[in-house]
Amino acid sequence: MKRSFIYARIVIACLGSIANLAQAEEPNDASQAVLTKKILAGPSKGPDKPVVSECLNIVGKYQAVFTTPPKKFPSQCSTDAPLLGNGDLLVALGGVPESTQFYVGKTNLWELKTEGGPRPLARLTVDIPALKGASYRVTQDLRKAITTSVFTRGGATLTMESAVAATENLLWVKISSQGGTFEGKTQLFLPDGKAAEDKPCVRVVERRFEKNMLRPSGAACAVRILGHQDNGFTVTPKKPVFLVATASGLANMKEYRADAIKRAALVTQDSLAAFRSAHQRWWDNFWDKSFVEIPDKVLEQRYYLSNYCLGSGSRLAHFPPALYGWVTHDEQQWGGAYFNNYNFFAPFYGLYVANHLEQTSPCNDPILDFLESGREWCRKDCNLNSGIVLPVSMLPLGITGAPTTWHQRSNASYACVPLASTWYATYDLEFARKAYPFVREVTNFWEQRLTLENGRYMNRHDAVLEECNWEKKESKDINPLVTLALIRQVMNLALDMSTELDVDADRRAKWTDIRDRLSDYPTCTVRDLPSDATIALPRTPETLSLPIFRYTEEGQAWQNDNAVGIQHIFPGNGIGLDSKPALLARARNQIAVLGRWLDFNGCNSFYPAAARVGYDPEIILGKLRHWVDTASPNGMRADNPHGMEQLSVVPCTIQEMLFQSYDGVLRLFACWPRKLDARFGSLRARGAFLVSAELKGGGVFGVTIVSEKGRPCTVQNPWPGKSICVTRNGQTGETLTGERMSLKTLPGETIALAPIIP
Numbered sequence: 001m002k003r004s005f006i007y008a009r010i011v012i013a014c015l016g017s018i019a020n021l022a023q024a025e026e027p028n029d030a031s032q033a034v035l036t037k038k039i040l041a042g043p044s045k046g047p048d049k050p051v052v053s054e055c056l057n058i059v060g061k062y063q064a065v066f067t068t069p070p071k072k073f074p075s076q077c078s079t080d081a082p083l084l085g086n087g088d089l090l091v092a093l094g095g096v097p098e099s100t101q102f103y104v105g106k107t108n109l110w111e112l113k114t115e116g117g118p119r120p121l122a123r124l125t126v127d128i129p130a131l132k133g134a135s136y137r138v139t140q141d142l143r144k145a146i147t148t149s150v151f152t153r154g155g156a157t158l159t160m161e162s163a164v165a166a167t168e169n170l171l172w173v174k175i176s177s178q179g180g181t182f183e184g185k186t187q188l189f190l191p192d193g194k195a196a197e198d199k200p201c202v203r204v205v206e207r208r209f210e211k212n213m214l215r216p217s218g219a220a221c222a223v224r225i226l227g228h229q230d231n232g233f234t235v236t237p238k239k240p241v242f243l244v245a246t247a248s249g250l251a252n253m254k255e256y257r258a259d260a261i262k263r264a265a266l267v268t269q270d271s272l273a274a275f276r277s278a279h280q281r282w283w284d285n286f287w288d289k290s291f292v293e294i295p296d297k298v299l300e301q302r303y304y305l306s307n308y309c310l311g312s313g314s315r316l317a318h319f320p321p322a323l324y325g326w327v328t329h330d331e332q333q334w335g336g337a338y339f340n341n342y343n344f345f346a347p348f349y350g351l352y353v354a355n356h357l358e359q360t361s362p363c364n365d366p367i368l369d370f371l372e373s374g375r376e377w378c379r380k381d382c383n384l385n386s387g388i389v390l391p392v393s394m395l396p397l398g399i400t401g402a403p404t405t406w407h408q409r410s411n412a413s414y415a416c417v418p419l420a421s422t423w424y425a426t427y428d429l430e431f432a433r434k435a436y437p438f439v440r441e442v443t444n445f446w447e448q449r450l451t452l453e454n455g456r457y458m459n460r461h462d463a464v465l466e467e468c469n470w471e472k473k474e475s476k477d478i479n480p481l482v483t484l485a486l487i488r489q490v491m492n493l494a495l496d497m498s499t500e501l502d503v504d505a506d507r508r509a510k511w512t513d514i515r516d517r518l519s520d521y522p523t524c525t526v527r528d529l530p531s532d533a534t535i536a537l538p539r540t541p542e543t544l545s546l547p548i549f550r551y552t553e554e555g556q557a558w559q560n561d562n563a564v565g566i567q568h569i570f571p572g573n574g575i576g577l578d579s580k581p582a583l584l585a586r587a588r589n590q591i592a593v594l595g596r597w598l599d600f601n602g603c604n605s606f607y608p609a610a611a612r613v614g615y616d617p618e619i620i621l622g623k624l625r626h627w628v629d630t631a632s633p634n635g636m637r638a639d640n641p642h643g644m645e646q647l648s649v650v651p652c653t654i655q656e657m658l659f660q661s662y663d664g665v666l667r668l669f670a671c672w673p674r675k676l677d678a679r680f681g682s683l684r685a686r687g688a689f690l691v692s693a694e695l696k697g698g699g700v701f702g703v704t705i706v707s708e709k710g711r712p713c714t715v716q717n718p719w720p721g722k723s724i725c726v727t728r729n730g731q732t733g734e735t736l737t738g739e740r741m742s743l744k745t746l747p748g749e750t751i752a753l754a755p756i757i758p
Helices: 003-024 030-036 054-059 256-266 269-287 297-313 357-369 371-382 411-426 429-449 481-501 505-517 581-594 603-612 617-629 643-658
Strands: 063-066 083-085 089-096 099-106 122-127 137-141 146-153 156-164 170-178 182-189 197-199 202-209 217-225 232-235 241-249 291-293 393-395 451-453 456-458 523-525 547-549 665-668 678-685 689-696 699-707 713-716 724-728 731-736 740-743 749-755
Touching: 054 269, 054 291, 054 297, 083 156, 083 297, 089 156, 089 170, 099 170, 099 241, 122 170, 122 217, 122 241, 170 232, 170 269, 182 202, 182 217, 182 241, 202 256, 217 256, 232 241, 241 256, 241 269, 291 297, 291 643, 297 357, 297 617, 297 643, 357 411, 357 429, 371 429, 411 429, 411 481, 429 481, 429 505, 456 505, 481 505, 547 581, 581 603, 603 617, 603 643, 617 643, 643 678, 665 689, 665 699, 678 699, 699 713
Parallel strands: 665 713
Antiparallel strands: 063 137, 083 089, 089 099, 099 122, 122 182, 137 146, 146 156, 156 170, 170 241, 182 232, 197 202, 202 217, 217 241, 291 678, 451 456, 523 547, 678 689, 689 699, 699 749, 713 740, 724 731, 724 749
């Protein structure tokens, strides 16, 4: 056995010991206990199990391609740079060929104080003066999660392969050349430009936020060129250069600075090979969770690019990605915090159905961590002894962001959207036990806040939009349509969780009463809107007579630059294909009249809402294609400053078109053109089912349902008018008939459905 291989094994063992120490060093101080959780889990299917799936074959075809250097780099909002990460260590890649820039971030690095926010950690540069004027091309292999930069000048080419290891807080950069020799150097800076401290072979920077903070925060980054004592290097065609950057933070261990330095010092080329293998196994397992395949390959590429970015950006417990995910500037718009009136939750909308639950889990933590702070907000802001109110924004670990609600009382109910999505996707009782106290406090709030008037519950003084007036006592809005949907969703969630947990049986009658007698959604016609209301249709007599929804029953009637007017449909889950025909028609009118296909606020809900109510699928796909064609190569949009939420637009819309189960009824290809072939595998349905199907030549084939929890399953007949043969675990069983069928299932059972042809 070669000595280098033995050394690599020792290195890996040392790194494993460090990770174990991180778990063992949990401090006694309860305020710090949450920070030492294990955050980078290995592959869920085991480290050595090969993965061969439909998705790997599909996603392996796709790259993200950048032919010019990013312009929004650094940026106070979202960047247009190539994005790398493992959910804890995030890196944005920019600069020009002669000075490549890596902005390094740690998702736990925040100024944890009121009106604080996330902060960048470091800037790493690779300076090669001879590349000035070189061509620029950066490609990201989505399956492998590896980024390759190629710069050519005067017949010589320099290539940089870079990646953030999926199971280690490590950035590696392999620099190689063809047709020439290049001289260069690396430099490490703090975001303010201060150079790194030199250690033997290692340069290191640290940011620590402790003074005047509600919680301490800190992280460090260490950089080393393998085999070099200083920061200079020479690249020849036969001798590549390897650069590594390691990071550690208070969420990983108490002695994070020493940890980052030690990790950088221990890396060898052999250990890099081991990290790379583990990296590929993790990403193969990530992609193996599900797949979709559609004819429009531009949309298909963006579907997988979005999931790549979300897989790179979200995994660290208690520290999900903030407003922009990749932080490249200390002064971010709106503080870069978690916004509770949709922005925080929107990036995760499509991940539940895509079966990427590991990426959704961190979203729940700041919500549940805010329970006590939310109770205090309720006492001070609403003078209620029970219940919960959330401010417009929050930070991790129960800390308030902007210290106001802007008169919106729906924020805590909005926070129940990811809790409900997790619960219905998994029916995980352990999760329900953690989430239920928050859900119950939201019901406590509405039980006291709503008033029963003339047989219906009214929601008064709840702003449908942010009312940015610090001096105003309360909103004049009554019955905002979004809040009405969210209240119903909360009551259903409380009913379902309490039943499964066998608690609070005495409260279910009240929750049912609120759900059933809550006011209807406010309505009007286009003619009733204010004269300055912007609509997407010509103002003809036919248009003016269209029935639509009003934003509130009294108060704000309409808004010209957001999609709040459809959020009762999605993510409020208030209207769908089972709704009464008149209500469904009104919802489709709302989509047509609003027409917010390119909007400053809310595309992430507008497109899925259109699919949810069965709007013309050809129009949806055409508008979605335009949305993609006018976006940045990394999936962000220059005309939308809200960052991470843009990554859910394509996945969530495509999934809603191919498959719906929001109300517990499995609907295949519910809003998909029958003439377009499409297929999907292992999409996650309400009830903890994994569903696969194919549409080919206008017919549905290959329908399989895997039941994780053995719950009852209801299916809309994919073959109207035909009886269905049910096969369970390969054994032909019963025959079902009807427009809608109910199936009993067992945990782990695989059910195949096929039409019976006379």
